[in-house]
Amino acid sequence: MSTLDDEPGGTPVVYALHENADWWPPFERAFREAGVPVREWNLVEGSFDPASAPPEGIFWSRISASAPSRGHDHSKDYARSVLSWLESSGRRTVNGRSTIEFEVSKVAQLAALRAAGIDAPETVAVIGAGGLRDAARRFEGRPFITKHNQGGKGLGVRRFDSVAEFETALDAGELDEPVDGITLLQEYVRPAGGFITRVEIVGGEFVYAIAADTIHGGFQLCPADACAIDATTGLPIAPPGAEAAPEPGQRLFTLRRDVDTAFAERLAQFTRDLGIEIAGIEFIESADGRRVVYDINTNTNYNADVEAEADSSGPASIARYLGALLRERYPA
Ligand SMILES: Nc1ncnc2c1ncn2[C@@H]1O[C@H](COP(=O)(O)OP(=O)(O)O)[C@@H](O)[C@H]1O
Ligand SMILES: [Mg+2]
Structure with missing residues (x-):
């Protein structure tokens, strides 16, 4: 489903907001086994009326930072828009409007970790490419890595053992431009x-x-x-x-x-x-x-080998958790 216009309404279900069909089958199976009704809501392209009433249900966002690597450049802002609409309309979201900001920003993650007193790697966020050379000097004499602020799948992660090596890569145009223009330089932790x-x-x-x-x-x-x-x-x-x-x-x-x-x-x-x-x-x-x-x-x-070995299951835990939220909000 790409818009809510083709949504028949009726019985409340769990809606899974995502943009990558390839990742869906293990979740489909887990919901089926748990007997929890679920419907995919594919946030790649579509339309909705922000003044209308959303359908009833529980809305789980699985929007991924790596969406642009699949050509889904608009999914992040599509999700922001839809989640704002759902939450303003009083719907129960899971990993909703505020969570997506953590998904798409490692700066937001690192700042929150520090605020909670959790050790996080020393990092400089460089906005635009102009300041990269200067910012790297801070890591002179120790290994450091580059990564994208909006990452996922190890995008833009590369290790450098000296500033000179980094400058050579910069001069050769080897560093990919991050989708949000923000590159992180970070201490390498072995x-x-x-x-x-x-x-x-x-x-x-x-x-x-x-x-x-x-x-x-x-x-x-x-x-x-x-x-x-x-x-x-x-x-x-x-x-x-x-x-x-x-x-x-x-x-x-x-x-x-x-x-x-x-x-x-x-x-x-x-x-x-x-x-x-x-x-x-x-x-x-x-x-x-x-x-x-x-x-x-x-x-x-969730990795299939690990799932086979573990006493508990990621997708099954999610299906159970969302199923409980659905029953709690819409008692039979
Ligand atoms: N500061 C670091 N020091 C050493 N290795 C790192 C560091 N940050 C990331 N890595 C390695 O790079 C991988 C990808 O980095 P990560 O920050 O998880 O980005 P992504 O969001 O793309 O998964 C990590 O799983 C880890 O193996
Ligand atoms: Mg990672």
Whole structure:
């Protein structure tokens, strides 16, 4: 459905606002198994009347920062408009109007982390390309990375070991322009064990944590993506930032059973304080004993191998949570 005009009305359902059909099947299945009625609302192109009454239901936004990488440049502002309309009309949204600002801005994420007293990487946000050279001097003598303020899928993440190396890349025009014009320069935090941790939260509750292998997986850790394969050798290619090519069939994502649950609970409390109801929060345990939180995702594509191994399920937790909200608001 691209507009609400073709919405028949009637029984309230859960509406899933998103822009990538490829990511939908595991959620469709989870809602079906939970017996919760769900309808996709594809926010790529469409129209609506902001003075009209929206349909009744629970509105869950899964709009992703990486939408422009799929040619969906307008999804962010489409979602902002629709969520404003829904909330002004008194509808219950999940990951609503205020959450999308965290999804599309790492600056907003880092500022909120700092305000909550959570360690986050030292970062400079550079608006426009003109100030990049000067801003990089702050990291002289230590490795740093570039990333896009509106990221997702490791967009624009690249490591530099010196300012000179960065200047060479700049001069060669190798840095992609971010969609919002904001590039982050950030201290490189070396993961002590060669992995990052991602804590999954649904309805403000910790579900499980995964470890993602950065030695073989590098910076592009979209759990839904398969590794790229070299067409001539048929072997996996080392992704950007990886230190070694993955072995054929190697799992880059595993369940992390030994995560510090007190820390996971602290992150869950952080999302509750911000009104973010569904999140995946990434952190690095560094060689010097820091626990550095660097990415707040307000949607997750749950990895199938991890889902098979874990005692709980991301999509099932979401279906149950949204189903409960639906029943609470529209009792039979
Ligand atoms: N400050 C950092 N130091 C070291 N590695 C980092 C840092 N920030 C990000 N990375 C690596 O790059 C990956 C992508 O960065 P991230 O901030 O999560 O962007 P995205 O929103 O695109 O996922 C991370 O999963 C991690 O492996
Ligand atoms: Mg990330």
